[in-house]
Amino acid sequence: MLADKAFFSEILPIVFYLIFLKRNRGEGLGVIFFYCCFSWLTEDFFFRQLHLPIPDYVHDSGFTILEFTIISYFTYTSLQGKTLKYLAILGALIFYPVAIINFTKEQESFDSIPASVEAIIIISYCILMLYEQINDPKVMFVYNTKKFWVTIAFFLYFSSTLFLFIYARNFTQAEHDKYWTINNFFEILKNILISISFVMKKSSKNPYPIEDLNPDI
Amino acid sequence: MILLEVTNPDSRVSLVLFFGTIGMLALTIGLIVFIIFHQRKVIRYQLRLQRMEQDQQKLLLNASIRLQEEERQRIAADLHDDAGPLLATARLYLNENLVNLDKTTQLQSIYNAKQIIDDTIQLIRNISHSLMPPTLKNFGLESAVNDLFQKISGSGSMNASSRFHDYRERLQAENELIIFRVIQELVNNILKHSNASFIHLTQNTSGNKFFIRLHHDGRGITQTDFNKLNKSNVGLGLKNIQSRLKVLHGQIFFEKDMSQTYYKVTIELIKDEMTMPESG
Numbered sequence: 001m002l003a004d005k006a007f008f009s010e011i012l013p014i015v016f017y018l019i020f021l022k023r024n025r026g027e028g029l030g031v032i033f034f035y036c037c038f039s040w041l042t043e044d045f046f047f048r049q050l051h052l053p054i055p056d057y058v059h060d061s062g063f064t065i066l067e068f069t070i071i072s073y074f075t076y077t078s079l080q081g082k083t084l085k086y087l088a089i090l091g092a093l094i095f096y097p098v099a100i101i102n103f104t105k106e107q108e109s110f111d112s113i114p115a116s117v118e119a120i121i122i123i124s125y126c127i128l129m130l131y132e133q134i135n136d137p138k139v140m141f142v143y144n145t146k147k148f149w150v151t152i153a154f155f156l157y158f159s160s161t162l163f164l165f166i167y168a169r170n171f172t173q174a175e176h177d178k179y180w181t182i183n184n185f186f187e188i189l190k191n192i193l194i195s196i197s198f199v200m201k202k203s204s205k206n207p208y209p210i211e212d213l214n215p216d217i
Numbered sequence: 218m219i220l221l222e223v224t225n226p227d228s229r230v231s232l233v234l235f236f237g238t239i240g241m242l243a244l245t246i247g248l249i250v251f252i253i254f255h256q257r258k259v260i261r262y263q264l265r266l267q268r269m270e271q272d273q274q275k276l277l278l279n280a281s282i283r284l285q286e287e288e289r290q291r292i293a294a295d296l297h298d299d300a301g302p303l304l305a306t307a308r309l310y311l312n313e314n315l316v317n318l319d320k321t322t323q324l325q326s327i328y329n330a331k332q333i334i335d336d337t338i339q340l341i342r343n344i345s346h347s348l349m350p351p352t353l354k355n356f357g358l359e360s361a362v363n364d365l366f367q368k369i370s371g372s373g374s375m376n377a378s379s380r381f382h383d384y385r386e387r388l389q390a391e392n393e394l395i396i397f398r399v400i401q402e403l404v405n406n407i408l409k410h411s412n413a414s415f416i417h418l419t420q421n422t423s424g425n426k427f428f429i430r431l432h433h434d435g436r437g438i439t440q441t442d443f444n445k446l447n448k449s450n451v452g453l454g455l456k457n458i459q460s461r462l463k464v465l466h467g468q469i470f471f472e473k474d475m476s477q478t479y480y481k482v483t484i485e486l487i488k489d490e491m492t493m494p495e496s497g
Contacts (some may be wrong), residue, residue: 159245163237
């Protein structure tokens with residue numbers, strides 16, 4: 001039941017992005033819209049309906065790699081600091097070898113190791129982005145910015161599903177069905193938060209940034 | 218369902234999964250809440266700082282306006298009380314009846330009128346010099362300060378000396394005037410309030426910094442006193458110094474020297490900003 005809701009919740013951000021296209025233009029959220037479309041189209045639902053001859057491990061690993069690539073790109077373009085950008089590249093350098101090795105060697109039902117590494121790296125990305133957002137003197141209220149809500153969405157989703165992904169490959173089908181509600185629940189939450197980001201108006205800049213506090217007389 | 222699994226002591230995986238997920242979630246939410254509250258705190262602090270800055274600006278502006286008004290009143294008084302009567306007297310000597318007087322009286326009247334007009338010219342010159350010292354305009358800050366200190370020494374009330382160690386290149390004229398006014402104000406304060414027996418001024422540079430130091434052996438103020446006076450409604454001259462230095466992005470420090478005998482005032486300025494022509 002919750003799985004269906006999670007599936008349909010993925011349509012929400014896509015719809016809202018298209019409705020409020022004007023508000024989201026120039027905010028660097030196109031990549032998130034692409035992520036939402038991709039995430040929705042690669043849902044199990046479509047795979048079951050279309051009877052595509054793709055093995056589960058290819059589907060899961062492929063999704064993990066692409067998901068990480070999109071979120072990394074979003075992080076890289078959102079970060080302003082040079083050092084923080086290097087950290088984002090470092091995250092990618094850690095993830096890709098792990099994902100590729102796992103893909104070629106361990107053809108298991110669920111790619112627990114890359115998914116967990118991905119979750120940890122994306123949690124770190126989120127912390128970096130939040131750190132930069134609160135240090136940006138041009139932002140009056142951090143929660144008035146679209147990127148804050150996107151960051152929070154990924155932060156909540158990946159931190160809540162980290163332990164689930166770690167154990168996922170050892171789950172029996174019954175356990176999978178039982179515990180996967182955690183993933184579904186936080187997926188709904190993630191989609192709602194991304195939708196909020198797409199619906200909200202463009203943020204106004206801080207009229208009194210602290211760097212301008214010493215004007216000449 | 219998951220909660221029931223957790224209570225089962227055999228289900229280690231579900232226990233770790235449950236507490237792991239809850240822990241991560243709590244950490245995440247905690248971090249988000251912390252960020253939001255921290256940002257609110259920073260913004261409140263930012264606004265308070267902004268208000269304080271505005272208040273300070275207002276005080277400085279008021280001081281500058283009051284000083285300007287006082288200066289105008291002084292010039293008006295000088296012209297009205299000194300130049301006015303002198304010219305009126307000269308006019309009396311040169312009245313219409315002069316042609317009817319004998320030759321000797323006429324010459325005497327003209328001579329007196331000439332004397333009075335000369336005095337008036339000198340008076341107006343003095344007023345003009347007090348507005349813009351000609352030495353400063355023609356020969357620069359070093360000569361103007363030396364001139365000022367020689368006059369003080371010449372009065373016999375105080376021993377004043379100055380020494381410029383590194384002043385080969387003149388600063389921009391308007392910046393020299395600002396620095397000169399600051400020095401004048403400081404010297405004026407020392408003369409009025411300190412009971413000092415000597416003032417010594419030194420100038421030197423260090424890297425991109427330009428320093429002017431004043432020493433005196435009288436009663437002075439420290440940085441704490443200066444900051445206090447700057448925030449209060451008194452200390453008009455000090456506020457004026459502050460506002461003048463702000464134009465040059467300069468700083469001023471008041472302290473007692475190491476031996477606790479002398480008071481020291483240091484003016485610190487950025488050399489490049491004073492020599493380069495202002496943009497915009």
